[in-house]
Amino acid sequence: MITRLFLQTHRKPILSDEDAAALEAACARTQEFAAKRIIVREQMPLTQCTLLLNGFIERFKDTAEGRRQILAIHVPGDFVDLHSYPLKRLEHSVAALTPVTIATFPHPEIRALTERSAALTELLWRSTLVDAAINREWIVSVGARSAAARLAHLFCEMFMRLERIGMTRELEFDFPVTQIDLADATGLTAVHANRMLRQLREQGLVEFRQGLVKILNWDALRDFAGFDPGYLFSIDRSVLAVRLPVTVQGRTQTGAGAGPCGTIGSFTATSRACAIGALRQVRAEHGRD
Amino acid sequence: MITRLFLQTHRKPILSDEDAAALEAACARTQEFAAKRIIVREQMPLTQCTLLLNGFIERFKDTAEGRRQILAIHVPGDFVDLHSYPLKRLEHSVAALTPVTIATFPHPEIRALTERSAALTELLWRSTLVDAAINREWIVSVGARSAAARLAHLFCEMFMRLERIGMTRELEFDFPVTQIDLADATGLTAVHANRMLRQLREQGLVEFRQGLVKILNWDALRDFAGFDPGYLFSIDRSVLAVRLPVTVQGRTQTGAGAGPCGTIGSFTATSRACAIGALRQVRAEHGRD
DNA sequence: CGTTTCATTGATCAGCGTCAATCGCTGTGG
DNA sequence: CCACAGCGATTGACGCTGATCAATGAAACG
Numbered sequence: 001m002i003t004r005l006f007l008q009t010h011r012k013p014i015l016s017d018e019d020a021a022a023l024e025a026a027c028a029r030t031q032e033f034a035a036k037r038i039i040v041r042e043q044m045p046l047t048q049c050t051l052l053l054n055g056f057i058e059r060f061k062d063t064a065e066g067r068r069q070i071l072a073i074h075v076p077g078d079f080v081d082l083h084s085y086p087l088k089r090l091e092h093s094v095a096a097l098t099p100v101t102i103a104t105f106p107h108p109e110i111r112a113l114t115e116r117s118a119a120l121t122e123l124l125w126r127s128t129l130v131d132a133a134i135n136r137e138w139i140v141s142v143g144a145r146s147a148a149a150r151l152a153h154l155f156c157e158m159f160m161r162l163e164r165i166g167m168t169r170e171l172e173f174d175f176p177v178t179q180i181d182l183a184d185a186t187g188l189t190a191v192h193a194n195r196m197l198r199q200l201r202e203q204g205l206v207e208f209r210q211g212l213v214k215i216l217n218w219d220a221l222r223d224f225a226g227f228d229p230g231y232l233f234s235i236d237r238s239v240l241a242v243r244l245p246v247t248v249q250g251r252t253q254t255g256a257g258a259g260p261c262g263t264i265g266s267f268t269a270t271s272r273a274c275a276i277g278a279l280r281q282v283r284a285e286h287g288r289d
Numbered sequence: 290m291i292t293r294l295f296l297q298t299h300r301k302p303i304l305s306d307e308d309a310a311a312l313e314a315a316c317a318r319t320q321e322f323a324a325k326r327i328i329v330r331e332q333m334p335l336t337q338c339t340l341l342l343n344g345f346i347e348r349f350k351d352t353a354e355g356r357r358q359i360l361a362i363h364v365p366g367d368f369v370d371l372h373s374y375p376l377k378r379l380e381h382s383v384a385a386l387t388p389v390t391i392a393t394f395p396h397p398e399i400r401a402l403t404e405r406s407a408a409l410t411e412l413l414w415r416s417t418l419v420d421a422a423i424n425r426e427w428i429v430s431v432g433a434r435s436a437a438a439r440l441a442h443l444f445c446e447m448f449m450r451l452e453r454i455g456m457t458r459e460l461e462f463d464f465p466v467t468q469i470d471l472a473d474a475t476g477l478t479a480v481h482a483n484r485m486l487r488q489l490r491e492q493g494l495v496e497f498r499q500g501l502v503k504i505l506n507w508d509a510l511r512d513f514a515g516f517d518p519g520y521l522f523s524i525d526r527s528v529l530a531v532r533l534p535v536t537v538q539g540r541t542q543t544g545a546g547a548g549p550c551g552t553i554g555s556f557t558a559t560s561r562a563c564a565i566g567a568l569r570q571v572r573a574e575h576g577r578d
Numbered sequence: 579c580g581t582t583t584c585a586t587t588g589a590t591c592a593g594c595g596t597c598a599a600t601c602g603c604t605g606t607g608g
Numbered sequence: 609c610c611a612c613a614g615c616g617a618t619t620g621a622c623g624c625t626g627a628t629c630a631a632t633g634a635a636a637c638g
Contacts, residue, residue: 042519043519059425061425061429063429063433063434063515064515065433065515067433068433069428069429069432069433071425071428071429072425083418083421083422086411086414086415086418087415087418087419087422087522091422091425091426091519091520091522092425111407114407114410114411115407118400118403118404118410121403121407121410121414122375122403125375125410125414125417126375126376128414128417128418128421129372129375129376129417129421130376131421132372132417132418132420132421132424133372133376133380135421135424135425135428136348136350136360136361136380136381136424137380138428138432139358139360139424139427139428139431140350140352140358140360142428142431142432142476143358143427143431143475143476144352144354144356144357144358144476145352146625146626147625147626178583178584178585179584179585179586180583180584180585186432187431187432187433188626188627189626189627189628190584190585191585191586191587191626191627191628191629192625192626192627194585194586194587195586195587195626196626198586210584210585210635226352226353226354230331230332230380231380233376233380435593436593436594467615467616467617468616468617468618469615469616469617477594477595478594478595478596479616479617480594480595480596480597480617480618480619481593481594481595483617483618483619484594484618484619485594487618487619499617
């Protein structure tokens with residue numbers, strides 16, 4: 001079943017059996033690519049979407065200065081370029097990080113799906129938005145986290161996403177990328193990424209060696225990275241909350257209650273100092289830092 | 290007409306008059322907020338979406354260390370949190386940068402729209418994906434551009450987005466944000482942002498003074514920022530190409546042609562050196578750098 | 579087996595953050 | 609009308625994080 005992992009990752013909204021079957025049937029064919037092969041080149045007109053079945057895929061842009069910025073790393077079950085359906089072209093390239101197997105869904109087939117079922121459309125739409133939420137978390141990573149925390153955060157994210165599809169073993173998982181890839185994803189140089197990986201290892205947080213990630217201390221790693229899985233929009237946030245007590249939640253307590261639906265806020269976004277103070281307090285209460 | 294600027298920004302797919310009217314009618318009410326007011330707080334369950342009619346809005350996250358990362362800046366005509374419809378909650382907060390007027394669209398109304406028209410759904414979907422493309426360009430900014438180039442790039446982006454909705458005058462436009470906001474958007478400190486703004490001014494590229502941006506030399510600014518408007522998915526790329534000759538286009542020429550539909554690439558993503566060399570060459574041909 | 583890629587480490591240095599002080603503007607209350 | 613507080617802009621001094629340059633070894637590959 002081609003769409004199994006996709007549906008396992010994105011469970012809402014719940015599809016009828018017919019819709020699920022229609023989605024499955026929309027696949028035109030499967031295909032394999034060697035590692036490092038470019039699958040989609042930026043700005044080319046596209047007529048199909050790519051569902052990743054096996055292996056790892058990167059989306060990236062190269063800058064004029066010769067730096068590569070990886071924008072996303074995809075795992076099996078991810079609809080790598082579903083956004084090409086409404087957009088018709090991509091503003092970035094897509095390449096295989098490892099040997100991969102993909103399934104392709106022609107745009108006309110997807111159009112037929114959207115005309116057939118609003119629920120199915122919403123599921124597809126939603127999956128592209130979870131992707132976007134991950135994009136935004138990466139903005140936070142490169143914009144506001146230290147080098148070591150960026151790497152730690154990436155490991156946390158990959159762990160949760162791979163666990164969702166059964167690709168972890170206890171606290172370790174295969175992550176067959178190079179240190180150069182890690183550097184390109186986190187906005188660092190390979191040299192510095194290497195040093196930070198050593199630091200993470202020596203701090204007893206996480207170990208990365210030849211494509212294998214071993215999480216040595218999940219709680220410490222999560223705190224160090226400032227990782228809050230909320231942005232992954234996984235199925236059951238309450239379960240995650242138990243397993244991963246959310247540090248940063250305290251933020252929303254800065255000030256009294258908001259309107260009933262949360263859209264009518266009643267507080268300003270100012271007073272950084274105040275918010276920071278509150279945060280430090282929350283962190284202190286949890287005995288961290 | 291509430292949706293005028295939105296439809297002006299997002300012209301594809303083209304809507305029927307009925308669909309456009311239905312969209313217009315889905316608005317429940319308009320509302321005003323003072324500057325710095327939080328409009329949507331992260332993680333709160335949402336039941337409506339926000340269309341910005343007037344003013345500027347930011348989407349942001351605060352980190353545990355007290356840093357604020359701005360994830361997006363919205364201009365009139367932007368559906369600020371349309372992604373809350375499929376996602377039901379947001380992983381970030383939304384606040385007014387200036388006094389704003391917004392229109393709210395209840396989720397049930399949007400659901401009705403999606404059940405009514407696949408074309409309308411695609412337009413809405415597409416607009417959330419253009420947003421995501423901007424998110425990704427911001428990853429490139431904070432991850433791979435120098436401090437000054439990040440600011441320059443932001444000014445280029447805002448200029449193009451504001452021009453689309455008629456909010457520029459020749460080469461200047463109102464951008465009523467503080468230097469702190471600019472710093473939070475670009476992953477810099479306010480102090481350093483200030484210095485870089487001075488540098489950009491002294492280099493004769495762009496001037497930012499009390500909420501007014503004056504572009505002193507568009508070509509030089511665009512080149513300095515490495516700005517390629519393709520990621521904005523504006524209406525007519527060819528027009529933009531004439532007006533703003535696309536430097537970075539040359540990249541896709543690195544290697545011979547790809548498959549007919551662009552999905553079957555035939556080159557590897559390796560050999561950075563080669564690609565960089567080719568880029569330098571392209572840039573040299575254009576007499577830059 | 580040569581060639582290339584990746585990992586690793588050292589030395590050096592620059593870009594950007596941090597700390598601190600000043601100045602101007604605005605709003606506010608006495 | 610003035611004193612004062614708060615915020616934003618600006619500038620200087622200093623230091624750290626992370627980039628750059630360089631070299632080596634090991635492993636993968638054709």
